[in-house]
Amino acid sequence: MIHREVADGLERLWNVRVNCIWEADESSRHGEVYIFDHVFKQECTNSDVYGSVVKPLVDSFMEGFNATIFAYGQTSSGKTHTILGNKTDPGLFQLVSNQLFQHVADQVDKRYLIRCSYIEIYNEKINDLLDKSNQGLTIREDIKGNVLLDAREAVVDNVDKVMENMMQGNKIRRVAATRMNERSSRSHTIFRIILESKDANQKDGPVHISYLNLMDLAGSERVSLTKAAGERLKEGANINKSLSVLGNVIRQLSEGKEFISYRDSKLTRLLSQALGGNAKSLIIGNVTLAAEEETRSTPEFAQSTKTVKNKRK
Structure with missing residues (x-):
C-alpha cells in the first residue's frame, strides 16, 4: 500500500492465490474469483x-x-x-x-x-x-x-x-x-x-x-x-x-x-x-489492495463494485 493508504488505516481488499484474485467479503470466505494469465503478489x-x-x-x-x-x-x-x-x-x-x-x-x-x-x-x-x-x-x-x-x-x-x-x-x-x-x-x-x-x-x-x-x-x-x-x-x-x-x-x-x-x-x-x-499486446492491470472506508459503508457500494469488477475483468 502507498503511504496515504497506510496513514488512513485502509484495509486490504484483495486476496491472491496462484493466478487468481478475489475481493474480500465480510459476509463470506471470499468474493467472486477472477483468473488471469499471471498474477504477481505485492512482494x-x-x-x-x-x-x-x-x-x-x-x-x-x-x-x-x-x-x-x-x-x-x-x-x-x-x-x-x-x-x-x-x-x-x-x-x-x-x-x-x-x-x-x-x-x-x-x-x-x-x-x-x-x-x-x-x-x-x-x-x-x-x-x-x-x-x-x-x-x-x-x-x-x-x-x-x-x-x-x-x-x-x-x-x-x-x-x-x-x-x-x-x-x-x-x-x-x-x-x-x-x-x-x-x-x-x-x-x-x-x-x-x-x-x-x-x-x-x-x-x-x-x-x-x-x-x-x-x-x-x-x-x-x-x-x-x-x-x-x-x-x-x-x-x-x-x-x-x-x-x-x-x-x-x-x-x-x-x-x-x-x-x-x-x-x-x-x-x-x-x-x-x-x-x-x-x-x-500486453495489458498489465495494476490493482490497489486498499478499499476506501466511506465507499464500503454505503448501500450503493455492493452494486457499484460489481460493475467496476466486471469492467476490470
Whole structure:
C-alpha cells in the first residue's frame, strides 16, 4: 500500500492465490474469483514481471513484430511505478531499453537505427513531449490507412539517451495532486521506440521496421473518491471516457466484430494498428489492495463494485 493508504488505516481488499484474485467479503470466505494469465503478489518486483511476461514480447519486437505494453488501473494503483520504477526497482522502461541495446550489441551482422517519440493525450488533445512547441497534433492517414502523427523522433544509440528523452518528456507531462494520489497522471502517454534493421553485408538490402509502444494510461477515477471539481473533474471525465472506448474496442476485437470503433477516441485511433494489426499486446492491470472506508459503508457500494469488477475483468 502507498503511504496515504497506510496513514488512513485502509484495509486490504484483495486476496491472491496462484493466478487468481478475489475481493474480500465480510459476509463470506471470499468474493467472486477472477483468473488471469499471471498474477504477481505485492512482494514481486518489476523485474519479476519483466522476466515472466514482458521479455517474450520484446523478443518478438526485435524479430519484427509491432508490440504494445499497457499499464492500466485505478488512479494511485502503481501504473507509473510499473513503467518508470525507481533506483532500487527499475521499471519496465529501463528494462526494455537494457534488453534492446544488448540485442543490438550482440547482432554484429546487422545494422540498426533506433528512434523514439513521446506524446501525451490530455483532454483529447495530442501534445509532443519532446518538443514543447509541437502541441495539438493532428492525426492523419496515408493511402494505405496507416495512422500518421507529426511528432518529433529522436535518434538514440544507447540506454542513457533513451532515458534522457523519457525524463525530458516527463518534465512537461500533466500531473496533479488529487485526494487519491499526490502525483496523479492526468494524461495518457505513449513512448514509442522505432527499430530499423538491415543486413550489414547488403548495401541496398531491405529495411525491416517494427514499433514498440510503452503506454502509461491515466488512472480511471470515481468522483466519489477523488472529490474532483473544476479542471480536475474535466480531466477525469476525459480519462474515463477514453478508457471506456479502449475497453469497448478490445471487447469488439475479442468478439470478432466487423466494425471496430477506433475513431471514438484519439487514444484508440492512434493504437488501431497496434491493437488490431500485425501486433502483440500486453495489458498489465495494476490493482490497489486498499478499499476506501466511506465507499464500503454505503448501500450503493455492493452494486457499484460489481460493475467496476466486471469492467476490470
